[in-house]
Structures are given as C-alpha cells and as structure tokens.
Amino acid sequence: MTADLPLALYVHWPFCVSKCPYCDFNSHVRESVDQEAWRAALLADLAHEAALLPGRRLGSIFFGGGTPSLMPPETVAAIIDAAAGHWQFESDIEITLEANPSSVEASRFADIGRAGVNRVSLGLQALDDAALRFLDRAHGAAEGLAALDTAQRVFDRVSFDLIYARPEQTLAGWEAELGRALSFGTEHLSLYQLTIEPGTRFATLFEKGQLAAFDPDSAADLFEATRAMTAAAGLPAYEISNHARPGAESRHNLTYWRYGDYAGVGPGAHGRRCGVASLRRKKPENWLGSVERNGHGVEREDPLVPQERGVEALLMGLRLEEGVDLKRIGALTGGEPPLDPAALAGMERQGLLALDGDRLRVTGAGMPVLEAILRELVLA
Template sequence: MTQPPETAFHLYVHWPYCRAKCGYCDFASVVPKFAWDPAKFIAAYRADIAALRARTGARELGSVFFGGGTPSLAEPEVIGAVIDAAMAAWEPRADLEVTLEANPGTIGKKGLRALRDVGINRLSVGAQAFDPVALDKLGRTHTVDETKHVLTWAHDIFTRLSFDLITARPGQSPKVWEEELRGALEFAGEHLSIYQLTVEDGTPLARAVAEGRVTMPDEDTSAEIFEDTRRVMAEFGRPAYEVSNFAKPGAECRHNLSIWRGADYGGVGPAAHGRVTTEDGWFATRHAPDSAQWVKGPPAPRYEPLTIEDRAREHILMALRLTEGVTHQAFAARFATHGLKDPREMMNLEALEEAVDLGLMTSDDAAVRATDAGVMVLNTLTSRLIGQ
C-alpha cells in the first residue's frame, strides 16, 4: 500500500479525571478532589492551545482526540470550547476527525447528542468486557447493560463508532473469550480496539498478582487468544491494522494512524505529551501531571530536542506496530533531506535477516513489516532490530 507523506498536525487533548480508578490502569488519571468549574477547564485548555500554537505556527489540523481519563465526564460546553479553540488556532481539514473516549455509565442519549452538536464526529466507548463478572473484577463502575445502551444510542447518533475491549484476563479461556467477542460484535461499529490485559507496575492488579490472589493467563493461552482475535476480526470484516486495532478498511482511527505513521501531534492537558516540529527542530513535549496545578494555569510543558536518529528510530518503532509496516516511501519523505533514505539504515541487518528467515518479518522494496507471527513477539523483535 502506498501512503502519502503525512503533513497535517494532530491534537491530543488529555482529560485527566475519572469517577474511580480501575485496578489495572496506570494512565495519568485521578479522581478529582476539588470543586468542579467548567470555566476554569476552558480557560486552561485555551491557554495551553495558545502556547502550543505559538510554537507550531500555522499548520493544517487533521484530527483532535479527547482521551483520558474519562472525557465523557467533561461538560459538552468544555469539549465544544476546546474544539473551537483548536479550529481557530490551526487550519482544520475539511474532513477533520474529532474523537472522544466515553465510559458507559457517565453519559446518556442526551449527552451523546450534545457531544455531536459541539463537534464530536467519532466516539470510542470503553466497554472492556461483556461478561458481568469479569467487568466487575476489572473494577469498572458500569454494567454490561449500560454498555449496550450507550452503544445502541451511539449507533443512532454517530456514524463513526469504536469500542475498547480487554482480553487475556485472569481465568479466561480462548473458547470463552471467542464467545464473548462474537457476542460483543453484535454491537460493533466500524472500529474496535482490543487490548491484552497488561500488568502495570504499581497498580492494585500488580499487587494482587504478586501476592498470588490473581493468576494471569500463561503465554500460550495469551498467544492463542491473540491469534483467535485476529482471525475472528478478519472474518468480521475488520482486520487488524495495528497490534490492537481493527477496522473496516478506510475506517481506521485517523488520529492514531497518523501518529503511528510518524505525524506531528501536539498534546494539551495535564500529563499530555506530543511530538512537534518547530522552526528550531524536532521536540518531544511533556506536560507535568499535576492536574490541580494545571487548572489554575497550565505550566509550560518541557520541550526536549530530538535528534534525527531519535526521530527515525521512533518512527520505525511506531510504524512496525502497523500491518502496513514502515514504508520506504514514508520514511524517505520524512528523513531523506536529513541524509536517511531507507529505514534499514537504522536497523541491525543481521537481526532483520534472521527475523525474515524465521518468518517473523518481511522486507522488500516497499516496506519492512512484521508478519502475524512477528506481531506476537514485536517487542523482542524491535529491541533486536533497533536496540530499544
């Protein structure tokens, strides 16, 4: 597949609040302990966007993504004000994609309509599990029925709909998972994200596993679940386009796809990070995580300069997550003027050859890609290929 060089800029808006903290989650989110004031959130996001615009200059805006945390807890007026500020700061593409992550149990039909009316045109629902016992064990604050209601309403209100599931959960067999997945697909839109449960350091889940109260599936079971998921999703017309993401062809999340293809993205909100090109070069940006401080007036994020090699290595790491792989065309479009024409110049060629011989990767004139077998061991592969 050929791919046009990505020129647009993308905006990630971090909403750092949740109703309760799920036991497996180490995302930058907190349960707020201060008086809620939408006007303060609006002022803080506007200030953050203005500061970012001063660094990026005029750019075409390809997408806005409200992630969290639980952005469906924000008032639609806050979401609308952020969309307006972004559209005023940069030049929105005619097909601007504006996604919001919503948790079931935090939003009803009226709220979904209000989000559409302020400019959200793609909804991503945190379903996580369609098995009530598993949902409860994950520590979610909603029921399966609430998930089904939100998805049913969302189908009427949004043409672009996705939901998230978590698989490879404690005690889950491949057979039971496949039944759950097939049941969930009755509610599917054009896109799904299906993550394998990861034990993140410092979470209650990590403690429970360390103390033997919870046993995670073994490697073979996880691998079988991973393969089954890809097979079922391909049969269902939503093949994997990334390790954990599945869509009808053409219905990929443009925001995330652009980032995996190496596009610039700015981050606003506490703990948000970004990768931006300015007159002074390439930068990794990182906001401080303190949301209470951020609401009072966003502190300037850190801008850490990136070398060409840093950026090229990162580009390869991200693009190898994609089914299309790292294409020579996209790599050259970004790096040829800086003396790097081919992604293989950044790779350990012996490791690449070995991975190709083992059927874990393919490498030709168009791209370097991980095969289905390679995706299952992607972290090991990439660390051997580019030493990360």
C-alpha cells in the same frame, strides 16, 4: 517532512469517577472540578501550542483521559471552536472523544455531538457482569450495551474497547464474547490483552500472589483467534490491537503510528512537533498552576536528535500492518535506519519480518512477539 502532513491535536482530561485497577494512565479522582478554570486553562494551553505550529492543517482532534465524557459539552465545543480559529480544518476532520458507557454519560452524547464530536470511543472493556466486576468498572453489561446503542444512533463513527486474556478466560469464552461484539456492526474495535502495569492496583495484587498472570501460550491462542475472527467479519487488524473496516481506521492514532506531528495539551499530555518532544505537567493541580503562571502547562521540551526520531518512527510504525517506509526513516535520521542488519536478516528467514523494497513490516507470525522483535531489531 512531517510539516506537510495534517497535524493532530490531543486534549487530555484527567478526571475519572474511580480509578480502574489495571489503569496506568494519567487519571485522577477529585470530589469537585472548577469547570470554568479548567476550560480557560485548556484554551490557554491550546493557544500556546498553536502559536508554535502556525499555518498547519488540522486532521484530527482526540479528547482522551481520564474520562473526557465527564467534560461539560460546552467545554468540548469551546476547545473545538478555538482549534478552528488556530488552524485550518481538513474537510473530513475526525474529532474523537473517549467515553465511559454509563447511562449518565450516554445521556450527554447528543450534546457532545452537537459540540462537534463526530466519533466516540467507548470503554466497554467486557460484555458480561462478572468480568466487569473483576475489572472494577462502574457500569454493568446491559448499561454498557445501551450506551453503545445510543452512541451508534448519535455518532457517524463509533469504536469500543474490550480487554481479553483475563484470568481464567478460556479460548471458547473469548470467541463467544468477541463474536457477540462483532455482531453489533461497529466499524472499529480496540482489543487489548490484559497487562499488569507497574503502579496499578492489579500490580499490587500480583506482587502479593492474589492475582495470576495469564499464560503466554494461551494468550497467543486468543490473539490468533482475535485476528482470524475480526478479519472474517471484515474488520482486519491494521495495528497490533486495533481492527477496523477499511476506511474506518482511527486517523488520529495513525498520525502517531506513522510518526506525524501532534500537539498535546492538558495534564501529562505528550506532543511531537517539528522534531521536538513536549511533555505537560502530570498532576492536575500542578498543570493548572503552571498555566496560570506561564500561560501553558509545559514541563519539558526536548529536541530529538535524528537517531531518536528514527528509533521512535520504527517503534511506532512496526505496530502497523502496513509497516514502515525505510527510505522515510532514513530521511529522518539523515542516514541509514537504526536497524540491526543481522537481526533483520535472521527474522526475515524465520518469517517474522517481510521486506519488500523499502517497505518493512512485521508478518502475522511476528505480531504475537512484536515486543521481542523490536528489542532485537531496533538500535535504540
């Protein structure tokens, strides 16, 4: 079923200048990186995935991290060229690279664009210096906005991230910051509430009583204001944390949320291909050694039983404003969608879910409590 849809390719670059205190991604700080060895290894890992997915059309490439804007542009170009040799590109293929908004990295944007990237996602995270210091970001507000200006001149498509529900942030303060963000005319915004993830420096501070969690009721107010303001500005939410002009949605991320096939290469990268879940070795040195020994960085490949595929498709798809097609979910499972009928009926009565034919979606009232809904609704 998913083999008829365009394939997506995720490429993980694991290195950062510093580790942010809220980040639980597979990112690492190293004094030096052997760029030639890493380019060769990424190309080998890519070739391994391509051999398992022959004849597919490629709809998107996403360079994530870590900080992929630290990749040499020639490495970016080599990966894009190799992907074009392995698969047929869609005519409107989306090629995104995540970037930190430092002046050093912004100076590479033109070269990255020439390498074939046509969309950049900037990790601005906040628009004032005090908040950026709290988040321990390596850039200041002015530097970040200068990088945004450069990005919008170089790339046809630009997105940026902001983190809200920060300690002591007020509703008025967030509305002012978001209003300023919307004034830049960017086509896509990713707006995330600050969460304290296990294993991060913020989690350590929280456990020591040195960092307070944001009040859930206040966070809900900020969430509602976010959706109202972005919708009024013409960038409605199409996923719980992502907002875009119609037609400017991230096609790569939609592949995940719509449960299409995607290949993942690089340290710690996940993939879903033809009903198999793949996972690469996480530590950069272990992944690199695996590629040198085996020609790929795969640590695990697990066939997904129909029930697992249905559960994953529901957990991903109900994040979207469009919801999910229950007929398609049933086709994945070979039977009924893995839903609790009593929970579904109760949540419909409460106005948290809406069922229209085979289309099930979470309502605006339900989105603030999405995680609770999924725990009760989906039969994992």
